[in-house]
Amino acid sequence: MVEIGLQRRIKKFVSRIIESQWTRYFIITSILQAAIVITLEIRVLLRNDESSRNAQSYMEITNLTLEDNGCTIKPSLFRMNNIEEENFIFIIFQIFQMWFCFTAVYNQNTIQIITLSIINYLCASFSLVQVFEVKKWYSDLVIACPGRFDNLDPHFSYYDVPLMIVLLFFATIMAFLSWKLYRQFGWNIYRKIGADIKIQSMYKTMLIFVMLLKLDLFFIQLLCLEGCTVYLVNIGRNRPTTPDHMRYIPSPFFFFHICVTVLVGFTQLLAYRSLRKEYKIGMIIVAILWVVFCVDLIIIAKYSIRTVQDSWFFFIIFLFFGVIMCMLSFIWTIFVLKNFGQGLQTHVEEAKKSYRISTLPLPSTTCKRWPIED
Incomplete structure (x- = not known):
């Protein structure tokens, strides 16, 4: 019975994905977004990790553990550790958004489809926060240790700018596809639920609640x-x-x-x-x-x-x-x-x-x- 139920779900999932060209484009775009953004985010993570290691190595080599040396970088190391955790969160989010897209198509949840577009733009805006924090880390390090870390360069145009551009690009594409799917799934739901306004309202309330549970999971x-x-x-x-x-x-x-x-x-x-x-x-x-x-x-x-x-x-x-x-x-x-x-x-x-x-x-x-x- 379990095997039959699993086969039925797989068939249903495949049929939902290939139901229209927009469902296919939506899933393909989601996979591409996850693959490309994760790759770019890993590059940023490795850059941040290398910068942190360089600062820590310099502290160990020059024995900068005494405050009277005029160079205390321990707070900066704490901050960079936080930034690296942000990078991991961004990577996990891309896996989550792909799962969120798959379940939205599988369940034909129109509320989830629209919310996904908003979340993608929020994710792009969070990349600006990352840039601000990395820039602040470098500037604080230079101020804390004058003349010792002037050669450190975050290379924002090489690491962070491509990530922001890609996030905005995919957010825009997904917003367009979400609108197409909203119209398609909205009609499907109308056919299943009917024209009763009260029932439609309760059904939408249930869809929003289920979507919130999925977002809460992240x-x-x-x-x-x-x-x-x-x-x-x-x-x-x-x-x-x-x-x-x-x-x-x-x-x-x-x-x-x-x-x-x-x-x-x-x-x-x-x-x-x-x-x-x-x-x-x-x-x-x-x-x-x-x-x-x-x-x-x-x-x-x-x-x-x-x-x-x-x-x-x-x-x-x-x-x-x-x-x-x-x-x-x-x-x-x-x-x-x-x-x-x-x-x-x-x-x-x-x-x-x-x-x-x-x-x-x-x-x-x-x-x-x-x-x-x-």
Whole structure:
């Protein structure tokens, strides 16, 4: 039975990809974007890693560990370590966006298609933040150690500018393809759901909620893991004890954050199951957990915001995005909860049966249970 179900899903996936020229172009563009952007981002990562190693080697060779030498580069090394973690996040995001594109086509989620275009442009704008932070790293290093690192050159035109151009190019192409798919999938959904305005509204609410869960898988889960990585020094023997340290956070809260990180995955599973079964108690628990996650991220942001000199701008912006995602997820959890028992489940099941009959002999839409998406 499992093998038959897997074969059915594979056939459905293939049929959805080749359904039109726009679905094919959309998937191909997504794969190309991931491959090219990851390659360019790896180049930037290697550049940053080499710069950090050069600075550290110079410190070891010249024994620049004493502050009376007038050259303290340890804060710069911390900052470059943060920037390298940004590079890894960008690489992971490109893999995520490819998966996001595949699921959008597979489930014909129009809301997800449009959101993807917005996220791609946001990703392109984040590349500007990366450039700003790398430029600041070089300038701070030169100021901290006058005359010692003047020969270091980030070569922005060779590494960062091509990345920004490629991101903007693919964001524009994907926006055009998203509009084409929005029109195509919108008509398909209308045929399956029908003309009932109330049912359409509840169905769109459900689609938005599912899309938010997928985004939370990247933003919230990755953000929580990043928080654990950034403040991992708090469980070491030489953990910072003063709020002035750029990686200081109270140890009790750090362990609370670890618990929150584990709960994010549990919340995803509970949310999907509660939505599929229209389980009200489960959805109420999910809503409460979104509030807990939001508070957790706000506290981390409080300890992350420092002076312009010491703040990690990317992480702070990432945190605020996470807070916004938690708030939106909480709001749509309430919306979905209110729709339980309003007939959406029954209507969609009946509509899909009618839709399957009208689209025979396509076997890809056969389904024996109430699915979240089709």
